[in-house]
Amino acid sequence: MNAEQRRAWFTVSIGSICLAAYLIVAPFVGVLPAFAVFGLFGLAGLTPLIGRGEPMDERDHSIARRATLGGAVTSYMAVILADMGIWFYVYGWKGQQQVSVHTLSLVTLMACIVLFFARALAILALYGRSTEAESA
Amino acid sequence: MPEITNCIRRLRFEHGEMTQEALANRVGVTRQTIIALEAGKYTPSLSLAFRLARTFNRRVEEVFQFRADGDSPASRSTI
Numbered sequence: 001m002n003a004e005q006r007r008a009w010f011t012v013s014i015g016s017i018c019l020a021a022y023l024i025v026a027p028f029v030g031v032l033p034a035f036a037v038f039g040l041f042g043l044a045g046l047t048p049l050i051g052r053g054e055p056m057d058e059r060d061h062s063i064a065r066r067a068t069l070g071g072a073v074t075s076y077m078a079v080i081l082a083d084m085g086i087w088f089y090v091y092g093w094k095g096q097q098q099v100s101v102h103t104l105s106l107v108t109l110m111a112c113i114v115l116f117f118a119r120a121l122a123i124l125a126l127y128g129r130s131t132e133a134e135s136a
Numbered sequence: 137m138p139e140i141t142n143c144i145r146r147l148r149f150e151h152g153e154m155t156q157e158a159l160a161n162r163v164g165v166t167r168q169t170i171i172a173l174e175a176g177k178y179t180p181s182l183s184l185a186f187r188l189a190r191t192f193n194r195r196v197e198e199v200f201q202f203r204a205d206g207d208s209p210a211s212r213s214t215i
Contacts, residue, residue: 057166059172
């Protein structure tokens with residue numbers, strides 16, 4: 001397992017811990033306040049420290065590029081879908097509604113989490129396909 | 137779908153049963169990349185293709201072969 005894969009596993013672990021913590025905390029403090037646990041995802045910012053200095057070859061760079069693109073596209077789609085939902089809530093359905101200004105920060109948080117999480121999953125998938133058939 | 141195949145595995149064995157690790161070190165990539173190349177799951181850059189070919193003292197087209205849809209061995213040999 002190379003440095004990029006270890007970083008991806010770290011990100012996926014942090015994301016899974018956040019989700020589990022949210023599901024545990026939400027019944028006690030409420031659905032919206034429990035979103036605070038996703039602040040733990042900030043720990044994903046430590047990933048560059050994993051495997052620092054380990055060399056990357058052209059295939060590693062190519063996979064990292066494709067995974068980043070995949071993460072960005074997924075994040076973009078998530079934001080657009082969330083915005084469509086908010087728009088529908090405000091102007092459709094029961095007429096004009098209001099949304100909290102905090103919704104903006106939630107959407108931004110979601111966009112960042114989706115970007116990093118989807119990128120990590122894409123890295124694991126792209127490396128995973130070619131790690132069979134190892135022989136000397 | 138066009139496909140690039142290679143005979144790196146055979147060439148390694150023809151060159152004193154060179155290990156994937158040794159080949160990886162000589163061309164400056166990781167062993168995982170050599171594994172992916174041999175399995176046909178990664179198409180190398182032109183630069184890496186030349187480095188591989190030089191390692192085996194072959195021309196690039198002797199190491200890598202291009203096969204488009206509909207190509208058969210017979211049709212290739214007539215060109």
